[in-house]
Amino acid sequence: MLQSINPFTGKVIRSWNGNTPEEVENVIEKADRAFRLWRDTGMDKRAEKLRNLAHLLESGKHQLAVEMASEMGKPVSEGQSEIEKCAWVCRYYAQYGSRLIAKKTRKTDADKCYVCYQPLGVIFAVMPWNFPFWQFFRFAAPAVMAGNTFILKHSPNVTGCALSIPELFREAGFPEGLAGLLLTPEDEVPEVSRRVIADERVKAVTLTGSCGAGAEVASAAGSAIKKCVLELGGSDPAIILEDADLKHAAAETAYSRLINSGQNCIASKRFIVHESVYSEFLGLLAAEMKTVRMGDPMDMKVNMGPMARFDLRDSIHRQVTKSVEMGAELVTGGSLPEHPGAFYPPTVLKGCRRGMPVFDEETFGPVAAVCPVKTEGEAVRLANDTSYGLGASIYTRDTRRGEKIALELNAGACFVNAFVRSDPRLPFGGINRSGFGRELSRSGMLEFMNCKTVYIMNG
Numbered sequence: 001m002l003q004s005i006n007p008f009t010g011k012v013i014r015s016w017n018g019n020t021p022e023e024v025e026n027v028i029e030k031a032d033r034a035f036r037l038w039r040d041t042g043m044d045k046r047a048e049k050l051r052n053l054a055h056l057l058e059s060g061k062h063q064l065a066v067e068m069a070s071e072m073g074k075p076v077s078e079g080q081s082e083i084e085k086c087a088w089v090c091r092y093y094a095q096y097g098s099r100l101i102a103k104k105t106r107k108t109d110a111d112k113c114y115v116c117y118q119p120l121g122v123i124f125a126v127m128p129w130n131f132p133f134w135q136f137f138r139f140a141a142p143a144v145m146a147g148n149t150f151i152l153k154h155s156p157n158v159t160g161c162a163l164s165i166p167e168l169f170r171e172a173g174f175p176e177g178l179a180g181l182l183l184t185p186e187d188e189v190p191e192v193s194r195r196v197i198a199d200e201r202v203k204a205v206t207l208t209g210s211c212g213a214g215a216e217v218a219s220a221a222g223s224a225i226k227k228c229v230l231e232l233g234g235s236d237p238a239i240i241l242e243d244a245d246l247k248h249a250a251a252e253t254a255y256s257r258l259i260n261s262g263q264n265c266i267a268s269k270r271f272i273v274h275e276s277v278y279s280e281f282l283g284l285l286a287a288e289m290k291t292v293r294m295g296d297p298m299d300m301k302v303n304m305g306p307m308a309r310f311d312l313r314d315s316i317h318r319q320v321t322k323s324v325e326m327g328a329e330l331v332t333g334g335s336l337p338e339h340p341g342a343f344y345p346p347t348v349l350k351g352c353r354r355g356m357p358v359f360d361e362e363t364f365g366p367v368a369a370v371c372p373v374k375t376e377g378e379a380v381r382l383a384n385d386t387s388y389g390l391g392a393s394i395y396t397r398d399t400r401r402g403e404k405i406a407l408e409l410n411a412g413a414c415f416v417n418a419f420v421r422s423d424p425r426l427p428f429g430g431i432n433r434s435g436f437g438r439e440l441s442r443s444g445m446l447e448f449m450n451c452k453t454v455y456i457m458n459g
Contacts, residue, residue: 002156002185007073007306007342008296016159018185024192027151030177031122032201035149037175039119046145047094052172054090057083057133064133064164069297071158072129072308073342074260077300086137089440092424097145100442101449112456117449119147120227121203122180124196126217128209129155129308130263130364135208135231136165138422142444144178151180151196157309159183194220204228204448211433229437229447231265231429233362234390236420237383238268239405241376241396242276246284248417249395253368254288256393256419258346261307262316262366265434266391266413266420269363270352271370272379278372282350285368286332289346292366294337306342307365313342316365319357320347323369326356333366354385362388376405384410390430391420412438 004013019027038046057064065079074082093100101117123143127136132154140150154162162181169179184192197205197220204227207217214230221228238253240246256268273281297305307313313336320334333347347367352359358369373379383392392411394402399416406414412430413420422428427443429435437447 002159002183004071004157004160005309006070007308007310008340010310010340010342013070014160016183018188019183019192024182024196027177027180027182028122028196028199028201031149031151031180034175034177035119035121035147038144038149038178039147041147043098043145046147047097049173050090050094050097050141050145053168053174054087054094056168056171057087057090060168061087064161066298067160067164068132068158069305071160072132073297073305075297075299075302075305077303078260082131082134086133089137089141089424093141093145093445097142097445100445101146108455110455111458112454114454116452116454117146117446118452120448120450121148122201123148123150123448124153124193124202124205125150126153126193126205126207126209126213127155129158130260130265132158132161133165134422138424138428138439138444139206139208139229141424142440143448144174146445146449148448149178149180151182151202153182153184153189153193153196156184156186190216193217197221197226198224202226206437206447207231214435227448229429229439230435231437231439232390232433232435233364233388234265234267234430234434235269235359235362235386235388236266236391236393236411237270237272237386237409238419239379239383239392239394240271240273240277240281241379241394241401242274243397244277244395245397245417246277246281250281250284250288252395252417252419253393254285254346257368258289258292258304258366261304261344263308263312263364265362266422268393268419269367269369270359270383270386271368272373272382273370274376274379275372275374278370282331282348282370285370286348289332289348289366289368292346294343294345304346304366307344308342310342312364313344316344316363316367319361319363320349320367323349323352323356323358328352328356328358328369331370354382360386376401380405380408384408387433388430389432390434391415393419
């Protein structure tokens, strides 16, 4: 049984039965059949369908945002922005997709030689709850434009959002079965995932989620010798140097930390601040964090809703409490609100260090762990002192210095004087325990394509 529970009211919205084995087989068969049709569909026609999809997303953005607000607490205003970004990625690949995977001639000893790119087939996509539409569309737009089809296994607590996705593809005119969906209860996910990945009709798998889930999927994909892309967690550092514009740095990093109630893999989480500006930055950061308006996610004036589930709220509170017991000090927040809902207040901790949960672990909530450092070198060492490697940001008025540090950091993306964000034009992904492979840009298309060499000598 799958349940959708409103994290603002705590009430069950709806329940669904999981798929039977026969229904799973039917979804796989339809996706495979759709691939045989879709791979032979011209790029212009694929682009047309993606533009249709973008239009449907934009015209339905309010209702889709309401669905997110109901199921996982994202404010409607923020949800609408998420849907607009999904429309953007569809239009981006509709416009540039054919160019990104165009055939490339190579000069060799052959009479004719070129490299072309062909779709792999059915892709199994395991997606999380925190960005129910964007996480999916940043995989799907390039994969579908490349000629692949997919089977989506979404997080059970956003089943209402998940059900709207195949319907959007159907309305946009995509072939029946191209957008497959599995409804899988949490306790059945490992078994169903292994079965789908092992199926010879499924050619690759992508997962956005936790390190534990990523390890299970990667193991199954490895056993089946299939391509796998993983976008996992992060503990992104934000380095604040002594020459930074502190007001700008505080505003940027606070905004990054509070997007989606802090449930964001690329949010600034570890704030590494030069000791000469440490106290001033702490005050500015705390002031920025306090400006947030928490409340009913359906209220357009609210910019921070509850966390997606009560267990997630309790988990972040345990990390904060344990870190305080180990010597971290609360600057603001850090207590459970008395009013109903899975709320957690914007929280700033100072004096954080290695060994504390808020430093060592991913903090998936509105918590900023602030650490003082004496030198630039110490800042870089502390930033790299993590098992993750998704994103990082550096704040300094000396952009050459910022670029130098960016090249020294172990991360998939480093932003100078800006917070880390995903963009259809840029590769997105991490290293180490943050995963492997890339989404978006040309890289996102090529992940699920066969790079084929064609070498021809005259007979």
